[in-house]
Amino acid sequence: xxxxxxxxxxxxxxxFFPLPQSGTITVGxxxxxxxxxxxxxxSRAHFQVQCSGPLCTLIDPASSNGTLVNGVRVRQAPLRPxxxxxxxxxxxxxxxxxxxxxxxxxxxxxxGEMLPWQQKIxxxxxxxxxxxxxxxxxxxAILDLLNQSGAYYQSLYEGEQSADIARYGPYxxxxxxxxxxxxxxxxxxxxxxxGVFLGSPQSFEETRKHLRNFLIVDNGTxxxxxxxxxxxxxxxxxxxxxxxxxxxxFFGPVRCYFAESEPAPGLTAxxxxxxxxxxxx
Numbered sequence: 001x002x003x004x005x006x007x008x009x010x011x012x013x014x015x016f017f018p019l020p021q022s023g024t025i026t027v028g029x030x031x032x033x034x035x036x037x038x039x040x041x042x043s044r045a046h047f048q049v050q051c052s053g054p055l056c057t058l059i060d061p062a063s064s065n066g067t068l069v070n071g072v073r074v075r076q077a078p079l080r081p082x083x084x085x086x087x088x089x090x091x092x093x094x095x096x097x098x099x100x101x102x103x104x105x106x107x108x109x110x111x112g113e114m115l116p117w118q119q120k121i122x123x124x125x126x127x128x129x130x131x132x133x134x135x136x137x138x139x140x141a142i143l144d145l146l147n148q149s150g151a152y153y154q155s156l157y158e159g160e161q162s163a164d165i166a167r168y169g170p171y172x173x174x175x176x177x178x179x180x181x182x183x184x185x186x187x188x189x190x191x192x193x194x195g196v197f198l199g200s201p202q203s204f205e206e207t208r209k210h211l212r213n214f215l216i217v218d219n220g221t222x223x224x225x226x227x228x229x230x231x232x233x234x235x236x237x238x239x240x241x242x243x244x245x246x247x248x249x250f251f252g253p254v255r256c257y258f259a260e261s262e263p264a265p266g267l268t269a270x271x272x273x274x275x276x277x278x279x280x281x
Contacts, residue, residue: 001054002097003079006104008150010039010089016102024050027087041065041088049079049094056094058085070143071155071171072163084147091150107148107180111187117265117280122186124267124278125197125258130175131207132185133230134195137168142194146173149181152204156212170195170215170230172208190265196232197258210252232259239270247272 003019005027017035019025025034027049029042043063050057056079060067068086069077079085082104085092095102114122133156134142146153153173155166175182175197185194200207217227228234229250236259242250251272258278261268267278 003051003056004095004097004102005035005049005085006093006095006102007035007037008091008093009037010041012038018097019049019051019056022052024048027092029088037088037090039088039090042090046087047085063087068154069163070147070166071153072166073154073158074163077163082144082147086152086154091152093147105144105148107145107150107184109180111180111184114183114187118186118190120278120280121190121265121267122183124269125186126175126177126182128256128269129197129199129258131200131204132173132175132182132195132197133211134171134173135169135193135228135230136166136171138192138194140167141189142171143167145181145184145188146171149179149184151176151179151181154204154208156208156215158212170228172204172211174204190260193232193260195230196235199255200253201255202253207253210254213252214250232261235259235270236261236268240275 005017005019006014007017008014025048026045027033027035027037027047028045029039030036030044033045046063047067048059050059057076058069058079059076060074065088066073070083079094081096083094093104095104136142151173153171155162156170156172157166214227214229216224219225229238235257257270259268260266261277265280267280269276269278
């Protein structure tokens with residue numbers, strides 16, 4: 001079977017690069033890389049794809065900023081059809097060639113007509129929030145949507161086992177106004193508790209660093225437990241019951257959180273000082 005990489009460079013139009021049935025290609029920002037991508041945040045030789053028949057493996061020998069596969073930082077990982085790779089500010093999708101064409105799915109430019117309440121939710125979130133935390137344990141469709149959307153995302157998990165458990169944990173995703181990612185989330189998944197939305201003036205990396213501080217907490221008896229604050233049903237109970245200092249620590253650089261609320265459909269906005277339901281009528 002033949003495979004290709006779909007390249008979405010940081011600047012410029014997407015294009016495809018055929019992979020060899022046997023051998024190794026190097027991807028980087030300048031020659032002698034086999035695949036040169038104009039991206040100043042990539043290393044000269046950023047990562048390699050090693051192919052042997054139906055098996056392809058990504059190898060990051062020592063890039064400066066790291067390589068992600070499906071939102072997880074890796075040094076070496078097998079590639080599966082439709083996996084997304086992030087290097088620098090560019091993204092790559094790995095795909096088999098079927099009937100002469102790359103077998104890739106794309107989100108249409110629009111999810112179609114939206115109900116009035118969906119439009120109000122969309123307007124409130126996109127005017128205030130630039131990030132979403134999505135819970136991979138809720139549905140495998142979340143990772144599919146992320147990979148089809150072209151949105152930049154990363155697991156909040158790290159460490160040696162992160163690649164194995166990432167699909168069951170939270171992903172931080174960037175919301176970009178020119179991408180159809182958010183409209184699809186609102187139309188297809190509202191009411192299914194896929195995650196929460198937030199606005200932060202800090203970079204993706206700094207916001208992710210802050211959010212990781214709350215993945216594991218002390219339950220008050222000296223034991224450490226996973227804290228699923230990115231579940232809207234948890235967030236809307238947790239924040240109102242925080243003491244002032246605890247609330248300040250939890251918000252940190254985050255200006256606001258938005259979460260689904262009941263009765264459905266509903267939307268509640270939380271800031272450091274208050275919370276209020278967003279009118280949808």
